Amino acid sequence: MDESQLDAAESAYVAGRSLTTAEAEGDERVVEAALRPRTLAEVIGQERVREQLALLLEAARRRERVPDHVLLSGPPGLGKTTLAMIIAAEMSSPLRLTSGPAITHAGDLAAILSGLNEGDVLFVDEIHRMSRPAEEMLYMAMEDFRVDVIIGKGPGATAIPLEIPPFTLVGATTRAGLLPGPLRDRFGFTAHLEFYEPADLEQIVRRSSDLLEVELGSDGAGEISRRSRGTPRIANRLLRRVRDYAQVRADGVVTRDIARRALDLFEVDESGLDRLDRGVLDVLCRRFGGGPVGVSTLAVAVGEERETVEEVAEPFLVRLGLLARTPRGRVATRAAWEHLGLAAPAAYGPDTLLFEPDHD
Numbered sequence: 538m539d540e541s542q543l544d545a546a547e548s549a550y551v552a553g554r555s556l557t558t559a560e561a562e563g564d565e566r567v568v569e570a571a572l573r574p575r576t577l578a579e580v581i582g583q584e585r586v587r588e589q590l591a592l593l594l595e596a597a598r599r600r601e602r603v604p605d606h607v608l609l610s611g612p613p614g615l616g617k618t619t620l621a622m623i624i625a626a627e628m629s630s631p632l633r634l635t636s637g638p639a640i641t642h643a644g645d646l647a648a649i650l651s652g653l654n655e656g657d658v659l660f661v662d663e664i665h666r667m668s669r670p671a672e673e674m675l676y677m678a679m680e681d682f683r684v685d686v687i688i689g690k691g692p693g694a695t696a697i698p699l700e701i702p703p704f705t706l707v708g709a710t711t712r713a714g715l716l717p718g719p720l721r722d723r724f725g726f727t728a729h730l731e732f733y734e735p736a737d738l739e740q741i742v743r744r745s746s747d748l749l750e751v752e753l754g755s756d757g758a759g760e761i762s763r764r765s766r767g768t769p770r771i772a773n774r775l776l777r778r779v780r781d782y783a784q785v786r787a788d789g790v791v792t793r794d795i796a797r798r799a800l801d802l803f804e805v806d807e808s809g810l811d812r813l814d815r816g817v818l819d820v821l822c823r824r825f826g827g828g829p830v831g832v833s834t835l836a837v838a839v840g841e842e843r844e845t846v847e848e849v850a851e852p853f854l855v856r857l858g859l860l861a862r863t864p865r866g867r868v869a870t871r872a873a874w875e876h877l878g879l880a881a882p883a884a885y886g887p888d889t890l891l892f893e894p895d896h897d
Contacts, residue, residue, distance in 0.1 A: 569770065569773070571748065572744075572745050572748055572749075572773055573619045573622065574619060574623065575622075575623065575626060576623060576626065576627065577590060577591050577594075577623055577627060580616070580619075580620075580623070581737050581740045581741050581744065582733045582734070582737035582738075582740075582741070582769075583615075583616065583730055583731070583733075586620075586728040586729075586730060589726070589728065590607075590620065590623075590624070590726075590728070593605065593607075593726055594624065594627045594628060597628070598628070602703070603628075603655075603656055603703045603704060603705050604624070604628065604705045604725075604726075605705070605724070605725025605726050606679055606705060606706040606707070606708070606723060606724045606725050606726070607621075607624065607705065607706070607707045607708070607724060607725070607726045607727075607728070608664075608707075608708045608709075608710070608713075608716075608721065608724035608726070608727045608728070609621070609707065609708070609709045609710075609728055609730065610709075610710050610711070610713040610727070610728070610729050610730070611711065611729050611730030611731065612711060612730075612732070612768070612852075613711055613768075613770070614768040614769065614770030614771060615730040615731075615732070615733070615768060615769065615770075616730060616769060617662075617709035617730060618660070618662065618709065620707075620728075620730075621634075621658065621660040621707040621709065622660075624658055624705070624707055625658040625660075628656065628658065628705075630656045630657055630658050630705075631654070631657050631658070632657075632658050632660060633649065633652075633653065633657055633658070633659045633660065634660045634662070635649060635659070635660070635661055635662075636661065636662040636663050636666075637661060637662065637663040637664045637665060637666035637667040638663060638666045638667075640661070640667050640668060640671045641668050641671075642668060642670065642671065643668075643670040643671050643673070643674045645671065646667075646671040646674050646675060646678075646684075647674065647684055647686055647699070650678055650684060650699075650701050650704075651699060651701070653701060653702060653704045654702055655702035655703055655704070656702075656703070656704065656705075657702075657704045657705075658704070658705045658707060659704055659705070659706050659707070660707045660708075660709070661706065661707070661708050661709070662709045663709065663710065663711070664708035664709060664710050664716065664720075665710045665711075665712050665713070665715040665716050672717060672720055675706075675720065676719055676720065676723060678701055678706075679706055679723045679724075680723055682700065682701045682702070682703055682704070683698055683699060683700050683701055684698075684699050684701065685697065685698055685699070686698075686699050706724075708724065713729070732766075732767030732768065732856075733767050733768065733769060734767075735759070735762045735763050736762075738761075738762035738765050738767070738769065738772045739758045739759050739761075739762040741762075741769050741772055741773070742758040742761050742762055742765075742772050742773075742776050743758050745772075745773050745776055746758065746776060746791070749776070749777070749780065751776065751780045751783075751791055752789060752790045752791065753790075753791050754790045754791060754792035754793070754795070755792050755793055756792070756793040757779070757790075757791035757792050757793055757795065757796045758791075759793065760793045760796035760797055760800070761775050761776055761779060761791075761796050761800070763807065763809070764800055764805050764806070764807060764808070764809045765809060766809040766853055771809075775800060775803075775805065776791075778799060778800075778803055779791050779795065779796045779799040779800065781799075782795065782798065782799035782802065783795050783799070786798075808857060808876065809853070810853075810854075810857075810876075813839065813841065813845070813846075813849065813850045814850050814853065814854055815877075816839045817835055817839055817846060817850050817851075817854065817860070818854065818859060818860070818869060818873050818876065818877055819877060820835060820838040820839055821835065821860075821867065821868075821869045821873070822869050822873060822874055822877055822879055823877075823879070824838060825838075826882065827868055827869040827873075827874070827881065827882060828863075828866055828867050828868035828869055829863055829865040829866030829867060829868045830866045830867050830868075831866045831867075832846055832847050832851070832866070832867060834866075835867060851867070854873075857872070858870055858872050859872050859873040859876060860873065869881075
C-alpha cells in the first residue's frame, strides 16, 4: 500500500468534522451498524442500565405483555440507538425508527402510529425536538393506546378515535430537561447513560478490532481508549483512523506506539483534546490571561461559531476540569495552564472568581 490511502483519510478528516465529535453523520452510521452489539449480553459497560433493562424485558416476556415505554437520556455517542435496537431484538419485535425533528405535525405522528402492529417498538431519537401538537397526541397514545384524529376545520371539525395496538415507545434525548413533565412521566422506565470508563472502552476497542479484522498489539487498545473522551463512538472512529495509519505507514499491527503516532497526526492528544479544545484553552490563557471571557469573544478568537464552542468544546473541557463557567464568563483552571505547559498567574486561588459557581 502507498501513502495515498492515508492521505485520502487525512483529507476527509480535514474537510469533514473533528474526529472527537460525538455526533455521527452520513456513511459513518453504516459503519457503526456493523459494530453494534446485538444483545444485552454483548453490551460492554453501563452495567446498572443493562441489568435494569434485562429485568424489565424478562418480566414483560413472562407476562406476555409489551414492555413499558423507555426513555434513554445522555450525551451523544453512548449507545441510546443501540439499546433501542437491542430492546426490539430481545422482544423479537420489529423496530420502527424516526426522530423528533421529522415529526413536525400531529398528522405525521398519527401516520406512524396507525402503521404499528401489536408489540412493535417505536424508536424516536431526539424526542425533545418533537412539535408540541405531536407531543400532546403522544400522551394519549402512550397511556391509552389510542389517538383522536381531527377531521375538518373550525366548528365542523370532528374527532375520530383511532385505536392503536399495544406498542413500546423508546425515546432518546441528549437534553432530558427540555422534555415536558407530562411526557417524561408517561415513560415507565428512565435510564441515563454515563460516560464510559477507559477499561470498558478498551474492551469495546478490542471487540471492534475483531469485527474490523484489525490486529492489535501491545496496549494499542489502551492508548485509543484513553483518548476517546469516554465515548464508544469516538473510540471506534479513532480505531479506524489508527488502522489506516498502521496499514500505510507500518506493518498493519496497532501497537501503543503506532496508536500514539497516528492520533498525534490527527491532533488528538493524550487527554482526548483536539485542535478546537486546545485552541480555546490557548486563547483563553495566552491572550486573555485565563479569563473571565465571554463565550462569544472566545468563539471569535478561535474562528468558530459560538454554538460550536459552547456545545462541542466547552462540555468536555468543563468535565475534565480545564474550564470553569462563572457569572462573568469562562475561565481557565490551574489544570488548563498545566496542560498547556504554562505557569498560572499567582492570583489564581480558591478565593478568586475562578471558583465561583455558575448561576446561569
